[in-house]
Amino acid sequence: MSNGNIYMPNLMRIEKITEEAPFVKTFRLKFEDEKVAEEFSFRTGQFGEYSVFGEGESTFCIASSPTRKGYIECTFRQAGKVTSSLARLDEGDVIGFRGPYGNIFPIDEWKGKNLLFIAGGIALPPMRSVIWNCLDTRENYKDITILYGAKTVNDLVYKNELEEWKNRPDVNLVVTVDPGGETPDWKGEIGFVPTVLEKMKPSPDNTIAIVCGPPIMIKFTFPVLEKAGFKDDMIYTTLENRMKCGLGKCGRCNVGELFVCKDGPVFTKAQLNSLPDEY
Amino acid sequence: MAMEIERKIYKNSSPDAIVERLLKAGKKVTAPVRSGKTVDFREIKSPSEIEYKTLTTIQSAKKVAFPKVDRVVEFEVLKNSVNTLEIDFEAYPEQVLFGARPCDAAGFVPLHAIFNWDYADQFFLKRYEKTAIISFACSTADEYCFCTSVGGNPGNTEGSDIQITRTGNDQFLVEIITPKGKAVSALFDDLLVPETEKTEKEKFLSDVPGAFDFDKVYNKLSSIFENPVWEEQASRCLGCGACAFVCPACACFDFQDEKSLKKGSRLKLWDSCGFSGFTIHTSGHNPRESQGDRWRQRVMHKFSYMPHRLQVRGCTGCGRCSRACPVDMNIKEHISQIESL
Amino acid sequence: MHEFEPKIVAFVCNWCTYAGADLTGTSRIKYSSNVKIIRFPCTGRIDFMLLMKAFANGADGIIVSGCHPNDCHYTSGNFHARRRWIVFNRLIDFMGIDNRRICFSWVSAAEGAKWADVVNNTVEKIRELGPYEDYKKLASSFSEISQEVHE
């Protein structure tokens, strides 16, 4: 952070752009300044502020795993002013990046446990970081199950990585699309994530559940986990509140007295229960 | 900051001579200035511009360190790269905030706590370091004031570097409180004489009746999040930003970029939790949907979250937000009602 | 040669004035080149804020021109525009913005000569009035404000 200006972004060049789904893109970014590249490190679950100079800043989690050195990736849907201008950029263009901010998925505490990842729609990116982090240190964990759902087949992000996970013997991948979103040759599940989860009858013993998705999906997924016996401190999620500074100053992302950018974005369900319903 | 307060006497009918010295020393002096019907803090070039008579200005004095528009990133967009220019924090001027009230000066304490929490916001901190605050103790008060209910009082020296109290037609008590105050007072030390017999400062201060007990409110707030009192109190609130923008302790800000052709800057602007768009998600989901939710956030942040997390009070009892509110949302009245829930 | 070359921005409607300007060109009528022409489907589409953006970005004068009443390709675009300009012209004058720098006119597709006159007269008038310093200072004064705020 140059001369103490905590809002000064570092410059990053876009190495690769992948079209994940309609209006959803993934950027692979490299720091322009070598020194910054060396000093930079982050933990899975952290996020950053990505700026298009002249348009503004957007908040996305770092979607790549810390085990993959030399670059970071972010995935975003084109929705507002900054994301639309990001979507217009090409490979080789330069954007700004501030971070890493926020707390982490405590993957060290999860050693020796089963992991159940549940993601919906555009919420797979924050999960992808922690999934790859665990898969790259696969020996630390018992069995890993991934349940991922999206509206339609075309909306599924990271299609090639889903294939990779499907072909791995040590991962149990279940992909579903909302009813009516399937294509004729769709072989995966059909149904909303909570209903498919109920069918899977997940067992809670020695298992950590990580849930990410739109508020509506979380609202119906938590009861399923509760019914299956998951305790509140074994369920993790990451909140996506509106943010501008990302470091606890601009005063807008708080839920109760916790700032999602400083005390989150990763929370356990136990923490969420103690917070007022303000997210 | 723990320094023995030096008490001196200044024999004169008005402090203009002191201001003269400050201006002559090249300090940028900001003081209450009248313009038409309103009095607000402005930079002055001569002591005659200062308005001494009004109790408080419309807006607080936070703009000397937290301006309403501030440039935090300057950039130039090149062909396929970007030039980001460094902001020179040393360029901020030596300045003096003259004629603030104790509740204005006390406002800088919560501001400092937020802007210094983990990450140091140099835009505020560097300006604040270079600002000497000379406050005037209050000899009057009105029905909006409630500094005594939030740990302050009309002669509160918290946040002030020097405090001046009028103790007679031709006499002032000058208290030099901090090292920064000591340094600035050197400019006019020859005008001051040591205090021979102890001045009863309280005799010259106004009486501000207590409205509520801060700790009782603090404890009550942790259990009434879902209480309908918030919607009732905020039913008349119009959702503008006046209360947050005039408040000495409100630090929320927004980032907006501006660019013309190649050059541009990222601006840090005042923002308010009263606005509906403050927390709205791109998807349209808004965690704070109703005006009652937003009013609750304003009160909880100042009277519960900040005291708990930063050990500072988010309100100095100046009553500006109540005076500036188009529909008379009187915070003293609302908090007293909450205390008696 | 006058050293001050006014920058004029012309907001014109596509069906009449833009075609009229073409006719001016094809009939080899000379008119000053200080004008940057922006084409709109209709004068009804010309938003008053666009004019203010032109001033903010350094225009010294503005021409707004479109079809004569009853000639509008969309039948009522210019009627609405006329009411808007009546109000806007008086409002900016009340706010102190120099509305002598905005020239409104109807130029049909056949009035190539009139278009040249409108442009030449406006350029002359703006040359007399000089650059629009007030608005330029206001638009760029943020850097002074921020200096003042910085210092």
Place this chain on the structure above:
Amino acid sequence: MSNLIKTAEELLQNKKVNLVIGYEKGTGSKTRPVFIRKTEEASKLVFDPEMSQNLAVYLLRPEVKKAGKTAFVATVPALRSMLQLASECQIKDRDLIAIYVKDDQNTLLFEDFKSVETFLETASTGFKPEEQELLSKLLAMSTQERFSFWTTEFEKCIKCYACRAACPMCYCHRCTTECNQPQWIAPASHPLGVLEWHLMRAMHLTGRCVNCGECATACPVGIPLNLLTYSMMESMEAEFGTKPGMKADTKYALSVYKPEDKESFIL
């Protein structure tokens, strides 16, 4: 005074309305809006000609619409605001009861727009004396002097948007200044951003503003904003023959036209 309270109590008592919006005593000599839902609370209602908030600003609020039939204490500008909201299809006839308190403290009840229209023909609205004086002083100035007057006033503006919040006509779900694709009005309160905001607000209100003066009263730094939105009124009446808030069916002056509209500046 009791007449107003009696009227409100009757309306609430026999369920003619579920909510009465009026004024109650505020801090010091101020009065402020109050929402009365229970009959016994009606005694809070006060009426003093000084009070200014235009209660029509609450009529489009979701919680007011949810309350069903509503009555509100209306000053003459508030009645005109109601008709103007009606002419913009924001409120339906017979949804509201307007309570007007005459000088002799007796109340008049208006249950439909027609009765309000006939009443307003005789009621007069205009600028307060000191506003009229400032307006004539401004009109006497040169354009240059007016520019420096307004830029000095606008320098005080902190963009708290109290002017927009207090105005019953500013009910847009998303104001132009919050549209950011493109960012039409600079959100910063530097001189350009402030002038563009007030110019755009005045232009969007001209022909709709009924001069309740609330934007100027609500402005914490005291900028005489209602001069901007209402100064055009006399000229527009003369030119377009329409006065906002007098009839429930008048069309917005800038969305209709007459082929024979006159003007003197289009070449």
